[in-house]
Structure formats: structure tokens, C-alpha cells
Amino acid sequence: MPGLLRSASACALLLVLVLTAAPARAQVSPEEILNPELKQLERNYFQQLKALNREVAAINFPFPFLLSRQVGLEPKDQGEGDKRGLEFVKFHDRVVLKVTGNYNAAYNADALSQNQRADRTFREVVVPILKLVAKDIPPDVACHAIGFEIAHHVRRRTSNSDYEGKEILVVVLDTADAFRYNGVESDAGRQAILNRSEIYLNGKEFGLAQGQAEPVDLEARGKPVFGPGAPANPAGSNGVHVSQSTLPPNFRIPPAGTDAPRTDSVPPGTVEAAPAAVKANPEPPAAAATATQADADQLQAKYQKKLDALGKEGAANLHFVDYVAPSFVIFRNRVYLQITVRNPRVFDAHAGSIYKRAAQSFDLFLGGQLKDIVARLPADEQIEGLDVTLLNQFSGKPAGPSVSAAAREAIEFALPLKVLRQFLDADITNQQLLDQSIVLVNGVRIALNLQQVE
Template identity: 30%
Template sequence: MGLIAAGSAFGQVLSPPEIRDPRLRELQQKHLPDLERVAAEIAAHSFPYRLYFSRTLDLNEDQQRRSDQRSIRFDTFHDQTVLEITANYYASYSAELMPREERASRTLADVITPMLKAAIPALANEVKVQSFAVEISHHVRRKVLGVSHESPENIAFVLSSRGARQLMAATTPGEQEAALMQGQLFVNRQLIAGWGENDLSSTAERSATLAAAKVAGPWNGTLPPALGEMRRAAVTALPTKTPARVATQAHPEISSDALRSLQGAHQADLDRLVRELDQQAHFIAYAAPTFIAFRNGVYLQLSMKTMLSEAATVSQYQAAALAFDEHIAHLIRPVLAALKGRPDFDGIDFSTSVRVAGAPEGSGTAVEFIFTADNLSNYRNFDLTGQELIKTGVVLINGERVGLELQYAEDGLARPH
């Protein structure tokens, strides 16, 4: 589901007269119907968060709606003719939970790959197109001196025609990954190591080309010498949480006032929850249940203690797995019952300090299990196992995200994360 921002597919494709290079202008004119079909197919795709075609990156949504959204065009990159698509993607990633490479890979999978699969077949017989280039601006949340800050991060991906053919021929996830690895993946103009080392020119040369690109002003009809030469606006984008195609609706930022309002509306239920479940949950007295903003949503954070009877030598992965199996899993249904069914917020953060019997004071492990309300409801209704619920959520150990396999962890064979 979703909407295209400017209405028609033609509104996403650059007009041929605006391109000064005769060779590129001729290609744009020749393939104008093809590019319109590409725009329509991309607009019909359901992205996890709202996305706008744009010739200017790093805009907030209000600015984006007023800006030129014609971004599909032929261009040049490193002396090659490329089909280029640029867009603003209103996803907001946590720098603490997702490292740079993981953020880039997520946007590559969720946004860039569907765009490539729409564009490549349309130009399969055009020998003049040597590569496909997509540049996407998403957003990253960080804490600076304890204050949350959100800023844009730009992802660029360049795939040669050879890699494009392999991508379209791929029939398994492994084959698709091998094809994509032939491309160059950039984060803020820096090439990520291991990508595209055998494709196009040398890694060092391409990296130098991007680093030397100048920040351009508004489009003046001339072509930039390198991918990514778009005007960067010093603004903070507003995150969204509703899956959509290229969209027009804004989702308001989650404010502290909104969290306080929700807290007040649920305070009576939360007080009752603590009274009824404290003996089982072992809530921390000085950390009452509270609503927090997480991943563009509102989550109820429940802070508690977990005491394990196992030997003090268990690993942190074993401690986390045992905490879930012996404590958290048994709380989910009572908590949902105390909240009177499916919560009217996005999910619950079960935050626990895990202590092992016999361990020295202060040696506890901080573990958080963060699940959406929908997945918690599915678990309550026995539609998900505990392991399946774990896989749908986020698990943090001492503030670091991990992948947790319950059986392997409890056997002391935790997989790499």
C-alpha cells in the first residue's frame, strides 16, 4: 500500500530538455516511456517507510513536498553512462543498535534493490547504459552528551550492467547477494570495504572521485561530474512508522508531551499491573513502568530483576536466554491481560537486570527484550514460539544488540552475532 507523491509517473522523470549533454538528452527522450513505467512500478512498491523521489537530498517532509520530485534520469558517473535515481527515505535508524554497514545494507535491501529490479528490465537492451546508480538519504539517531539527535545519512549504490544482469537472473538469495556484492556501496561518499572490488575501476580511484565531488546548488540543467552531487540541506527529517509507497502524509515526531499524555491515560492500569504482578515480575521500585520512544514508535518499558539459580560461570548469552525462558516468557500473558488485551501503543520493552546466584555484587547483566504489540499478541495466542518471538524483536545485552538462539545459548553454544 502507499501513495506516489507527485501524482503521475511522468512527475518523477526528468524532462529531456533539461539535460544539456546531447548524448544523455537523446537517451532520456528515447526511453521516456520506459522511465515512466519504472517510476510507476517503484511507486506501486510497498516500502517499510515513506519514500519520495527527489533531486535534493536531506530534506524534511514539509520541504520535500514543496521540492522538485523528478529524479529519474541518465547521468554520468566515473566516465560511465548510468541510469540514476535519487530519493529521500523517511526511515530513522538507531546508531546504537545498528552500525553503519548494517544501516546501509538495510536500505539497500528495503529500498535500493526493489528500485533496481524495476529499472533494470526496462533498459535491458540499451547497450549505452553501463551502470545503474541509486542514492538514498535515510536518517540516523544518536545521543550527543545525553541528548538525542537525528541527522541524514546518504547511501549510494552503483551496479554495473553485468551485475544488473546477474541480479535479474538470480533465483536464490545467495545468487542475489553475489550479484549485489559486485556493486559499490557508499555511505556519505565513503566506499564500504568488500563491495565491488572486481567491478568497474579500482576501489581507491572511485573513492577519490566521490570524495572530490563538490556540493551542488539547485539544479541548473548541467550534469554533476559524480554521483551524489546534490544540494544537502541542514535540516532534521521527521521519522515515520507507517509502511507506505512514495507518500505525502507526515507522521508527527513523538514528543515528550505525547509520552506524558499516554502515561497519564494508562497510569491507573500501570499501577494495578505493578501491584498484581510484582511478586512474579520483581519490578524495580525506583524505575516505574514508563513510556519511551523507540524506532519511531511508543513502547512501554518495564524494569525488573531476574535472579537465576545457575552457576555463576554462565555466559551473558546463557544468562539472557535463561532470563527469557524462566522469567520474561512467563510474564507476557499476565502483562497483556493486565493491560486489557492488545495495547494501544507500539510494543513493550522488558528491561531486566539478570543476576546469577553466587555472583559478586554488581556483576549483573542488563538485558532488554523489545517486542511489538502485534507479535506479543501472536505469542499470547500461541501463534509464535518463544524463539520465533525473539527473532521478531530486538535483544540488547549491556546495551549491544545481539542475535539470541535460546537452545544454543543455554547449551553454551551461542552463535556469532
């Protein structure tokens, strides 16, 4: 597990160097585009695209994200790559405003399903950018759709080693849906938008399901947005039709009937083991009934005003991030309230371990916030637990050029409310609470012994 985190931290550090050393972000020039229709669009919206480029670069994503005209680049190569990841392209005979980039999150395939990995990248990258698109681009923009092509990292453990590869998520939303997505209050409404959008994972059509382990069944969601008569080869901004093998910087979508996944990978790396004396966390106690996304949606609608108030109060006084609103999610078939907070403490990137940072983050920060958070939760027995994503920030002087690192790591605490209230009433210790909870660092589950890591 630490090996995966070390990989993610290395990605973050490299991206800091890239972003610090890179010149000011530019935008694809209309003069570079040969297709007359796309050239005119680029010219008409050039200033808005430049503004959008700058604002995307300013977003504090949970992990480093860099716009790029080519997805799947290794962090060491991203500094030399073309960072102009916003452009108008032709796809399925439609004009698409396309956002392309590399998200340097490394998901553990043993801990997160394919749908969960895609869902996290969608929520953590696509949704915040959609907000900026609606802000910077006029709603009557002369294109049919807003598209995203985002690569993230995936690690898989075998009996002998760990392998790291990539997954590429493609989401193409009709322009009207893209502009309304963040204004839709219910998860059911947002899921309906995804169900009628074009979504691909590693080149295969994919039914992205929000907050679920498994994707939406493609047959069950209704007829596809585009039938088999859709063009297999989109035209790029140079005005020529391209083959699938040379599709970047356009979408990597295979012709109809192709079902072979991408096989991007890197040589195996090593993974350090957790401290030997640390025991695995037991599973949280099971509730009587299995919850569904419909249950979460009903609770969301029922308590939306209270959650809005919690989000405002949390952003003002409890270190909530302002770009992820509190929401009900399904975790292990139970309803949890999910919130995201930012740890005000800044850690030295080269001091301590993930276990020590997780312990200090809980004991010195989150533990003291939980009483105020729980006091503001809706009183409803359907709510099984609190899912807190805590963002740690780093500073320090990395090896190499004299620049400061500014990476982050995400620690997720899935805390059953029953034992959480026992902890707040001083009936159990912090260790007993964590022993009955689930702790993940950058999507990887860890065992956390608070005394041992000190």
C-alpha cells in the first residue's frame, strides 16, 4: 500500500515541478486549425477558452490534474507535453468542446471497482470543470456537446508484485445537459443525464453509475445515444479524418463491435508492507437492511435544506471545502453522509509516514471537529455513518530544482454513527472507533494503530 501512495506522491511532486516551471498556459490558436468550422469557433470563443484554461489550472483538485492535448502521459513527460487541453473537435459528426487532461490519482483496483474509479474521476475532475464551463462559456455556444477525456492511474496487485496502468474515461454530454448538470439537485436527475450521455472507459461503452460499485447495465438504461450508424472515425481540428490508431488529440473510441480494452501499463514496481504489528481493521457491523441509491436520493431530497446549511456552516467554521457539498452516498450497501474537509496543518512531504500523518490528522484535527459535525446531522436512523474525506497538504523542498512542493493526499474515514457517538460520549477510545471503521489513504485501505505510529 505505501508503494502505491509513494507513487501517487511522486506524481504529485513531479506535477508541482511541471506547473512551476512551465510557461503561462496558452490556448490552441485559430491559425493552427485547418477545419474552417472549427477554426471559426476557436476564433469566436478564444478569450473565453483562455479564461477557462486559467481557471481550470487554479482548481484545487484532490490530486494534481493537468490539461493536455494527449492523455496517458507519465508525470515525467507531462512537462514537455502540449498543455493546451481545450479545443473544438468533431466527434460522431458533431461539434464538441473537448477538455483533455491527466489526473494523477493512483487508484487501487483491489479496493475500488472499475465504476467506483470512474465515478471518483468524474466527481473530482469533470464536475468542478463543468461548473467553470457554465461560468465562462455562453450557454448558446455553437457546439453540440461538451466532452471530457481524462486519464487516471490504476494499480493492481498480483502475488509477486504491483502493476500500474492507466484508465481513460470519456464523457460526452449534450451542451444543454452539461450546462444544467450542476444545477440538478437530485442524484436521480444527474444519473438520468449520465444515462443519456456518451460514456466510454478504456474505449468501451460504459454505464457510469453514481455512488455504486457496479455500472449501469447498458441495456437497462435504454437505447444508446448514438446508433451503429454513427461515424467510426471523427475528424480532428486539422480537418482530416483520422484512424483510431492516430485518434489523439481526439477521443479514443473504437469502432462499433470492438470490445478489446486498452492495455496501457508500466513495468511492475514494489510495494512496501504495512507495519508488521498493525492488524487489519474488522468490517463494520452490518445493518439489518441493504440500502440502495434510491434510499440515498430520498434522504438527499428530504434533508437538502439542512445539508445546504451544514455545507455553509462547515465551509465557514469547520474547514469544509466549498466545491464538494455534503451528500448522501451508498457505502458498503449502507447510507453514509459524505463530506470533504481540508486539514489546516501543512505536512513536510519528506517527514513521517502515511500512518503517522493519518493518526495525527485524526487526533489533532478531525477528532476535534466530529462533535460539531455530528450535532448538525439529520436525526434519521437510515443514516448508517459519516464518510469524511480529509485533504492533507504538503510543503517542503523536494530534491532537484529549488521549488516548493504543494502536493496533497486524501484520507477517508468511514465512521459508523453508532460507534462514533460512543466515542463522542467518551464511552470508547479513538482507537476503538477506528478499529470499527474503515480508513483509506488515496483510495487504499490501511490499518491504523494510533499508538504504534507515534
